[in-house]
Amino acid sequence: ILNVEQSPQSLHVQEGDSTNFTCSFPSSNFYALHWYRWETAKSPEALFVMTLNGDEKKKGRISATLNTKEGYSYLYIKGSQPEDSATYLCALDLHNNAGNMLTFGGGTRLMVKP
Amino acid sequence: DTGVSQDPRHKITKRGQNVTFRCDPISEHNRLYWYRQTLGQGPEFLTYFQNEAQLEKSRLLSDRFSAERPKGSFSTLEIQRTEQGDSAMYLCASSTRAGTSGGATDTQYFGPGTRLTVL
Numbered sequence: 698i699l700n701v702e703q704s705p706q707s708l709h710v711q712e713g714d715s716t717n718f719t720c721s722f723p724s725s726n727f728y729a730l731h732w733y734r735w736e737t738a739k740s741p742e743a744l745f746v747m748t749l750n751g752d753e754k755k756k757g758r759i760s761a762t763l764n765t766k767e768g769y770s771y772l773y774i775k776g777s778q779p780e781d782s783a784t785y786l787c788a789l790d791l792h793n794n795a796g797n798m799l800t801f802g803g804g805t806r807l808m809v810k811p
Numbered sequence: 812d813t814g815v816s817q818d819p820r821h822k823i824t825k826r827g828q829n830v831t832f833r834c835d836p837i838s839e840h841n842r843l844y845w846y847r848q849t850l851g852q853g854p855e856f857l858t859y860f861q862n863e864a865q866l867e868k869s870r871l872l873s874d875r876f877s878a879e880r881p882k883g884s885f886s887t888l889e890i891q892r893t894e895q896g897d898s899a900m901y902l903c904a905s906s907t908r909a910g911t912s913g914g915a916t917d918t919q920y921f922g923p924g925t926r927l928t929v930l
Contacts, residue, residue, distance in 0.1 A: 740923045746918055796866065798859055799846075801846075
């Protein structure tokens with residue numbers, strides 16, 4: 698059984714704070730890592746796809762890094778805003794014969810207080 | 812086409828009843844996935860279609876569950892004789908093969924899900 702772990706489970710921050718979350722996975726099972734943002738009552742939204750050790754991706758105030766050798770990825774949000782409140786999910790793509798099925802972590806629920 | 816759609820968004824049913832959910836993927840996407848998310852957990856893979864062929868099923872998908880994608884477009888997920896443990900959010904995602912084998916990963920685009928409550 699492949700375990701993708703995310704920490705913390707939940708996080709409360711004030712508007713303007715910067716924050717980061719961790720996604721960890723077995724380093725021996727890796728093809729690609731996906732980050733999604735899931736706001737309540739909406740569809741999960743793809744943020745990043747990362748495949749190479751050392752990858753860094755950025756989208757506005759959100760960025761992510763990847764370390765495949767030690768099996769972790771960090772997601773950073775700079776200057777959090779209330780609209781950043783959502784659950785952030787990471788998912789591992791093992792690229793087995795089953796297409797590109799994703800194995801998700803449990804998510805980090807972020808709440809940004811104005 | 813504005814994205815993946817799912818119908819209904821919410822379904823409340825009594826234990827023992829059958830339910831069917833529908834997913835309409837992004838029109839040019841040939842791959843379609845079903846996932847299930849229970850409270851406090853991340854989504855878990857249920858099954859995968861490439862065009863109309865169902866190529867993989869998770870062991871989570873008991874005999875009471877069946878999925879179809881008859882013309883390689885929309886898909887349905889049916890649960891027979893529902894149980895309280897089936898209460899969950901059912902998510903559908905679609906993608907298109909991105910590049911040649913060994914060189915790319917698909918970005919999966921998700922629908923808003925169908926929340927099932929079994930009383």
